[in-house]
Amino acid sequence: MNRKNFCYVPFRELYFEHNSGDTKPGYRSCCIQMQSHKGELFNKQNNWFKTDSELVKIREDFLQDRRPSNCSNCWTAEDKGLVSSRQHENKKYVNQWRNISPEDPPVLEIIDVRLTNKCNLQCKMCYSGNSDQIAKNIIAATEAGAIGQTTQSKEYWDSYQADFYKDFGNIDPVKGLFEFIMAHDTIKEIKFAGGESFLMPELEKLMLKLIDAGRTNLYIYFLTNCTTVKTSVLEILKKFDRTEIACSIDGPGKWIEYQRFPVKWETLKRNYRKLIEHNMDTSITPCWSHLNMLGMADFIKWVQSETVGQCISYNEVSTPSYLNWELIPLKYRTEVIKELDSMDLKSIDLDPDYLSMSQRLSSDVKQITERERTELRNNVNLWDFNNNVKYRDMYPWAKELLGE
Numbered sequence: 001m002n003r004k005n006f007c008y009v010p011f012r013e014l015y016f017e018h019n020s021g022d023t024k025p026g027y028r029s030c031c032i033q034m035q036s037h038k039g040e041l042f043n044k045q046n047n048w049f050k051t052d053s054e055l056v057k058i059r060e061d062f063l064q065d066r067r068p069s070n071c072s073n074c075w076t077a078e079d080k081g082l083v084s085s086r087q088h089e090n091k092k093y094v095n096q097w098r099n100i101s102p103e104d105p106p107v108l109e110i111i112d113v114r115l116t117n118k119c120n121l122q123c124k125m126c127y128s129g130n131s132d133q134i135a136k137n138i139i140a141a142t143e144a145g146a147i148g149q150t151t152q153s154k155e156y157w158d159s160y161q162a163d164f165y166k167d168f169g170n171i172d173p174v175k176g177l178f179e180f181i182m183a184h185d186t187i188k189e190i191k192f193a194g195g196e197s198f199l200m201p202e203l204e205k206l207m208l209k210l211i212d213a214g215r216t217n218l219y220i221y222f223l224t225n226c227t228t229v230k231t232s233v234l235e236i237l238k239k240f241d242r243t244e245i246a247c248s249i250d251g252p253g254k255w256i257e258y259q260r261f262p263v264k265w266e267t268l269k270r271n272y273r274k275l276i277e278h279n280m281d282t283s284i285t286p287c288w289s290h291l292n293m294l295g296m297a298d299f300i301k302w303v304q305s306e307t308v309g310q311c312i313s314y315n316e317v318s319t320p321s322y323l324n325w326e327l328i329p330l331k332y333r334t335e336v337i338k339e340l341d342s343m344d345l346k347s348i349d350l351d352p353d354y355l356s357m358s359q360r361l362s363s364d365v366k367q368i369t370e371r372e373r374t375e376l377r378n379n380v381n382l383w384d385f386n387n388n389v390k391y392r393d394m395y396p397w398a399k400e401l402l403g404e
Contacts, residue, residue: 003065006102007074007086008093010058013110014049016177017129029058031112031193032085033070049108049184063102076318080364083314083353108184112191115173115203119196121225123248123260124383125287125317130195141385147378174202178209193223198230207236216240223248223285227263229271234278245275250286252302255295258394259287261387272306289317291395293325294332296357297339303348314351322376322401326366329397333361373403 010029017026017036026036037054049055061068067075074084093100119131128135141147181187192203210216219242226247237243249272250256253265275282286292286299303312317323340358368376380391380402392398 003062003102005065005067006062007071007090008100008102009086009089010055010062011102011104011106012093012100012108013112014108015112015114017114028070029055030085030089032073034072035070050106055106059106073318077316081356082316083351107186109186110189110191111181111187112193113177114193114195115177115206116200117195118199119194119225120199120227121196121260121263122383123225124291124379125259125289125320125323132195137382137386141382144385146385147381174206174209178206178213181210182213182215187218189219189221191221191223196227197222197224198228198233204233204236207240211236211239218242220244221246225260225263226268226271226275229274231278234275234280237280242281244281244283246283246285247272247275248287249284250288250292250295250299252295252298254389254394255292255298258387258389258391259289259291261383283311283313285313285315287315287317288325289323290325290327290397290401291323293328293361294336297336297343300340300343300345300348300350300354303350312348312350312354314353320375320379322368322372322379324366326364327368327372327397327401329400330362330365332397337361368401373401377402 013030015028015030015033015036028036058068058070071086074086077084078087114130117128117130117132117135119126119133122131122134122137126134128138138147181190192200194200197203207220210218216239218240220237220240221244222237223246226249237245248260249268250259251265251268256268257263257265272282284303288296316325337358340361345354380398384390392402395401398404
């Protein structure tokens with residue numbers, strides 16, 4: 001059977017997050033899926049990954065060549081002619097594990113772990129469940145009257161950590177996750193993200209426990225915003241069979257400083273060079289939105305000048321949709337199109353989607369909906385609450401999108 005919509009990920013991977021809504025832990029096949037299934041995982045038996053009803057259902061959809069609704073982010077990307085996460089992951093599986101067949105029984109090989117929301121940034125495409133700084137800004141802006149009332153009261157976040165442990169069934173999540181990994185010797189790779197990975201003592205504690213137990217035959221994928229790099233963590237990472245540090249850099253300069261407030265571009269560059277000096281394998285994972293798309297040519301120039309990274313991925317912000325770069329009116333794109341046209345993009349290890357960006361910037365336009373406009377207005381009030389650089393001053397198309 002020719003399955004054009006098939007995805008290997010639900011048969012090999014598991015995404016686990018501390019917060020799937022109402023501070024309840026949850027799981028799903030990958031971080032791109034739209035909704036987690038709530039449930040505590042650490043007491044699960046070894047055959048659970050094969051028999052869990054939610055995971056079985058999505059596998060059946062793929063085996064029947066159906067498009068699961070929970071995977072809409074991938075379908076949206078593919079319908080635009082982009083390389084989706086599904087296609088990227090499928091290529092990885094075919095290249096690395098050539099003997100895998102869709103008919104093979106599920107085997108848990110990769111886990112993607114989000115243990116806390118401790119962070120130091122307020123990235124515009126993120127949310128409070130993955131950044132405690134966004135949560136704090138919401139509280140402060142609400143108390144100051146800058147935005148309307150929300151459910152995220154100060155009392156809610158003050159009790160967050162206590163609820164976090166309670167919702168894990170009063171199990172220390174590091175201990176529980178360690179035991180889960182040790183019980184599943186088929187696991188080959190662990191992806192760490194957050195929050196900010198370098199700021200989480202829980203990750204250090206977990207990795208040290210794995211090292212002490214001799215479980216270093218792992219590939220560690222470590223996602224960071226590059227605002228801080230701890231040498232002690234780098235030395236821990238080097239003890240595993242393979243480590244990749246993926247850097248969320250979508251600059252340069254003012255573009256990233258607004259999108260990932262309150263980051264400083266010079267700090268990011270310095271920390272990235274530190275990773276290189278420590279001989280760490282790195283990659284760069286930018287997120288392109290209407291807040292930074294016009295900085296793409298400058299970003300590529302930086303990549304060329306630094307000869308950085310093993311791979312530069314392409315990620316479009318589709319959720320929340322009011323950040324989509326296609327909302328930028330065509331008249332503001334002229335310069336970046338001209339610059340991209342003049343570049344030899346094939347000489348860099350860029351995701352193939354970059355090769356068509358000049359053409360897409362010339363043609364792909366989306367009109368903002370009233371719902372998106374309302375959401376954008378509300379979020380601009382939040383973004384500008386503690387930032388000296390204001391959205392309306394930063395973007396010449398601001399008034400058009402805001403309907404002013």
